[in-house]
Amino acid sequence: MKGLRNALVAAIALAALIGFAGCSGKAAAKAPAELEPLTIHLKWLPQSQFMGYYVADAKGYYKDEGLKVTITPCDGTIAPEQGVSTKTADIGVTWVPTLLTYQAQGYDFIEVAQIFQKSGLLLISKKAAGIDSGAKIKKTTKVGNWGLGNEYEIKALLQKNGLPTKYTNQDFTMNAFDKGDIDLASAMTYNEYGLVINKYTGALGYGAENVNVIDMNAEGVAMMEDCLFVSKEWLADPKNEAKLVKFLRASLKGWKDACADTNAAADIVMKAGSSISLEHQQFMAAQVKKLVDPDAVPIGTLDEAKLAQTLDLTKKYAELSDSNATAKLQALTLADLYTDKYLKLAIAAK
Amino acid sequence: MASKTFSAAMGVILPVLFGVAIVVLWEHQAFHRLLNVKVLQLPLPSRILSVLLENTGKIIPDAVITLRTAVLGLLIGSSIGFLVAIIATFFPRWGYGGLTVLSAFNAIPVVALSPIMNVWFSSPSVAKTAVVSIVCMVAMSVNAFRGLNDLKPFSLDLMKSYASGMGPVFLKLRLPNSVPYIFTGIRINVASAMIGAIVSEYFSSASNGLGFGIRNKLSTGQFPLGWAYIIGASAIGILLYMIVVTFEGLATKHRSN
16 A cells, blocks of 8 residues: 555656656757758768758858758668658658659659759760760660669660660669679769769779760750759648748758859868768769759759650659559649749749 | 367468458558558558559569579578588587587678678679578578487487498488478578578669569659569568478478477
């Protein structure tokens, strides 16, 4: 009996303690909570591909908008689409064809800004192989790609040239290309291509003159790559709408600065943590600037014609192996894909 | 007698009912509410089944590749393991110590082994088979060693009293004694071989096999198809296990205990 009473007293004391701790915890958290938290999930590791966000963060542009932005890199295990879908991230960076295939599966994603205006994907081969255009790819050519949603442009190019769409699984180094296990390797202009041609540490030092390049833009199978997307469910909250506009405004400013001085942007990215050398970050920043194309169009422009081509190509070439999803993909329109509402608000309020 | 058949029947009916209950609860989204996940993240069984049927033409060739890797690796790894056990039996002084060292291989996770084998062997299918072989080596060697050495009391003395040499002792006593132990080793290895084959496909440069399918579909958000591949993997795992159990029954039928 006494034991029971003691236990009861202890339980009440414990409950009071937890309650108290809960209150004080709340109070403590409330004091500096003027900055609103927001998480962006990148498509890959911290590198100059995403320099705009790192520059905006480092220069305090997010803070000026009242945001505390967390930049979550991706290591290939959890895709940004999954981060946004499980609400561990608010905003994601991905490629448009990948976004479309998610939309076809029933995910309520919507694109809000198009950061890259051109495709940065190349297929590269050693000069001796003599493959300098899509038409010269043979049935026996070993074509490499990373898969995981990066394969749609390659599949489109192969199908366009009447070839089977089977590709060799390429890892995230260029060793298989160097060893000759892959004849035609996928390479981003700003990353793997640099690692093959350049002579700095960590690169293979082939030199641009010894490598043939097939450019997706020239082959007519360019799909839009790095874009920003959110879920419609998240957007349904007007508070999140306001946060998104603030985020876009600060990010566009960050991208503008990053493109204006790519070396300084590379330095900032290096400080955020990087698995690659500063020279490579600088090379990447300069190449990424070409894709963002800030001199031709306002940064982030959602170009209807380019997105329409991406939508068409995805409808034509993406294999979803699931009749429901295929039907849904075919029914997708540009209005399902993106909205320029928030981008316009972000630019207008500048 | 009647009660015996009844309880035997219940032994089948209850597990089946349990399985059906899980599928029904899943179909009616009980788990979705419990775990707070969307149907997109955990597709319904009916949807998975229809996607599975739509894609048998793709899943079966992938399953054949995975099965080939698993079975070949299982055979090679088990044979090496058995050889090691024989050597350890003939040289008991350092043999058992050698086995202990070999068991350290079991501590290497497949996720580490797989990229290493990819560097050692340029052919992806050889690299995958090598992973499975290594994974299967240890369980077989340890079990076979026990089978070759845990002899019935006095049976070795009896053989000695007949003045038989090492050869006859091995062939007439140790080898027959090891049969059930070998099957235990194989049963353990069936599960390890399937895991080894599927995980090594995650890392392989060959874009085929059930493991590659699971990884690629799940990471591009194609969950119904991803689950269809998972069901394919489970099915061949169960099939392989049933084959081994059947052979085990045949091989050990005459044994009373």
